[in-house]
Amino acid sequence: MDLRDWDVFCRVIDNYGDAGVCWRLCRDLARRGHRVRLWIDDARPLHWMAEPDDLDIVRVMAWSDAPPRFEAHPSGIVIEAFGCELPDAVKARMAAASPAPLWINLEYLSAESYVERSHGLRSPQWQGPAAGLEKFFFYPGFTRRTGGLLRERGLIETLEASDRDHWLGQQGITRQADERLVSLFCYDNPALPRLLQCLAGTPTLILACPGPASRMLSALQTATAMPPGLRVQHLPFLTQDNFDQLLRACDLNLVRGEDSFVRAQWAARPFVWHIYPQEDGAHDAKLQAFMDKAFAGMETRQSAGWQALWRGWNGLGPGADASTPLLLPPLPAAEAAFRDWRSGLLTQVDLVTQLLGFLER
Ligand code: TRH
Numbered sequence: 001m002d003l004r005d006w007d008v009f010c011r012v013i014d015n016y017g018d019a020g021v022c023w024r025l026c027r028d029l030a031r032r033g034h035r036v037r038l039w040i041d042d043a044r045p046l047h048w049m050a051e052p053d054d055l056d057i058v059r060v061m062a063w064s065d066a067p068p069r070f071e072a073h074p075s076g077i078v079i080e081a082f083g084c085e086l087p088d089a090v091k092a093r094m095a096a097a098s099p100a101p102l103w104i105n106l107e108y109l110s111a112e113s114y115v116e117r118s119h120g121l122r123s124p125q126w127q128g129p130a131a132g133l134e135k136f137f138f139y140p141g142f143t144r145r146t147g148g149l150l151r152e153r154g155l156i157e158t159l160e161a162s163d164r165d166h167w168l169g170q171q172g173i174t175r176q177a178d179e180r181l182v183s184l185f186c187y188d189n190p191a192l193p194r195l196l197q198c199l200a201g202t203p204t205l206i207l208a209c210p211g212p213a214s215r216m217l218s219a220l221q222t223a224t225a226m227p228p229g230l231r232v233q234h235l236p237f238l239t240q241d242n243f244d245q246l247l248r249a250c251d252l253n254l255v256r257g258e259d260s261f262v263r264a265q266w267a268a269r270p271f272v273w274h275i276y277p278q279e280d281g282a283h284d285a286k287l288q289a290f291m292d293k294a295f296a297g298m299e300t301r302q303s304a305g306w307q308a309l310w311r312g313w314n315g316l317g318p319g320a321d322a323s324t325p326l327l328l329p330p331l332p333a334a335e336a337a338f339r340d341w342r343s344g345l346l347t348q349v350d351l352v353t354q355l356l357g358f359l360e361r
Contacts, residue, residue, distance in 0.1 A: 004359070005035045005073035007101070011063065011084040012042040017276075019045040020259040021150070022081050023058075024240065025106070028152045028352045030057040039066050048237040066090050072097035077359065080105045080135070091130035100133055102359060109140045109149070109258050111290040116145040120358075138358065140351055142293055149262055151350040159248045159267060167245050173233060175205055180331070181250040184217070185209040185260055186274040191313050191326060192216050195254075198309075198326040200227030207246065208234045213254075247271075251331055254313070265294075268342040270334040272313050284316055297344075298337045305329035 006029055010022040022038060023046060030036045040046075041063035046055070061069065067089035072078070078094060078101045080086055086094075094101050107118075119139040125131055140147045168175060175181060182199060184206055186192075199206070208214040214234045221232060238246060243260070247253050247267035255264040256274040264271035273290070275283045291310060295303040305327065312319020312326045319326060349357075 003033045003035065005076035006037070006079065007070070007073070007076065008036065008038045008079040008081060009063070009066070009084055009086055009090075010038060010040045010081045012040065012045070013082075015257060016045045016049070017257040017259050018082060018084075019043075020049060020240065021106075023049060024150050024152070024259065025079070025081075025352065026058040027054050028150065030054070031152065032352070032356075037061050039063050039070070049240050051239050051241055072101050074101070075099050076101040077355075078103050082106065082108055086130075088129045091125075091128070091133070095130055095133050103130075103133055103135045104138050104355070104358070105135055107137060107139045109262065110286050111142050111293050112286060113289070115139045115141045116143060119146050136358070138355065142290075142345065142348075144348060148348045148351045148354050149265075149345065150259075150352065151266065151346075152352070155244075155266060156346065159244065162245055162248055164249045167249055171235075171238075171242070171246075173205075173207065173235075176203065176231075179203040179205045179231070180252070181205050181207060182252045182254070183207045183209065183246055183250045184213040184254045185211075186213050186254055186256050187277070188212045188216065189274060189313065189315075190322070191315065191319075193220065194322070194324075194326045195313065196220070196227050196230060198328045200229050203229050204231070206230060206232045207250065208232055210235065210237050252328075265338075265342055265345060268339045270331050270338050272310055275314055277314075283314070287311070287314060287316070294341050295337075297340050302329055302333065302337065306334070 008022055008026050010018055012018045019040065022040065026036045026038045037059045039061045043060055046060060067087050070090050070093060072093045074097045083105055094103060118137055119141065121137045123135045125133045125135065138147045140149055180202060182204055208217045217232050226232065244263050244267065247264050247269065250269060253264045253267065253269055253271040254274065255261050255271055257276050261273050275287045277283050287310065291307050295306055306329055308319055309326055309328060311317040312324065318324055
């Protein structure tokens with residue numbers, strides 16, 4: 001495989017997932033020896049997310065500099081992340097390059113069936129500054145006929161080898177004997193008091209990530225006493241590598257969006273996904289499509305329990321009702337099921353290897 005020039009374009013719509021996914025992609029490519037530039041309109045999340053050394057291997061460029069400074073690499077690859085729409089001047093320079101760079105739109109992750117149909121489709125550009133070019137749609141996914149998931153080399157080995165107590169000590173996280181660990185990374189969620197009730201009774205240390213999770217817990221702590229057995233520790237932003245370790249260290253993870261959702265699967269711990277809510281309600285089908293796949297190997301009662309919790313946490317179905325308690329299915333029994341789901345995913349070719357294969361077509 002030739003080492004190539006990659007230009008990844010990322011617009012941060014909100015939160016951290018756009019930057020998070022693009023950063024992992026860039027870093028993986030760079031670690032495989034490719035030359036990578038990341039054009040991003042808000043690089044601030046990279047300051048806490050990136051390992052400092054990795055900032056030396058990926059060139060981070062301001063999006064606003066793209067039209068004057070972008071030179072298309074002949075035979076390079078341009079990734080337009082999440083349909084971020086490249087500036088016209090960039091398209092014009094791509095069209096002028098000979099041979100033109102390969103243009104790939106990296107799409108959002110979904111377990112829905114349209115993904116297999118859409119993965120790899122091409123869109124010829126008939127007019128405008130990109131006339132004459134073709135854009136390809138690359139869909140990540142959970143099945144063999146999709147583009148797979150970001151999974152850098154050595155990730156699983158690193159997670160499996162990690163020493164939980166040592167890592168917790170390094171982070172200043174002090175777990176009491178027999179306390180279970182629960183990480184909380186979510187959007188604003190009115191179901192939080194019910195989640196706390198369902199965790200209560202068993203000694204539990206909740207590790208609250210910055211943002212709504214930490215804010216909501218602080219407000220609840222000020223307003224009322226925590227339910228019995230629960231303690232809270234508020235975390236700072238961690239680097240992505242440490243965030244992965246956090247997910248591996250916890251007995252239960254509450255994650256959100258796209259990237260933390262994928263990383264929870266690599267951690268192979270029981271988890272609950274707070275899906276990014278869409279105004280048209282499209283997130284309901286997206287959530288269900290994932291549960292249909294991921295919980296298919298569970299026995300019926302176990303699957304029903306996890307589905308009820310996931311739907312309730314997302315304000316969907318009967319569990320959306322504030323008077324309906326959320327119930328946590330037994331965690332030890334779920335460990336094997338979440339590990340089995342990961343084992344299945346590990347038979348897939350990872351996203352970057354698939355992207356590299358795409359160049360050879
Ligand atoms: O932040 P998110 O909700 O991101 C997104 C965006 O909302 C985006 O617009 C939407 O389209 C997408 O979700 C589906 O959740 P996500 O995707 O999990 O991104 C969070 C990133 O932040 C992820 O890369 C992990 C990283 N992170 C750390 O590295 N350290 C931390 O301490 C925390 C809390 C997160």
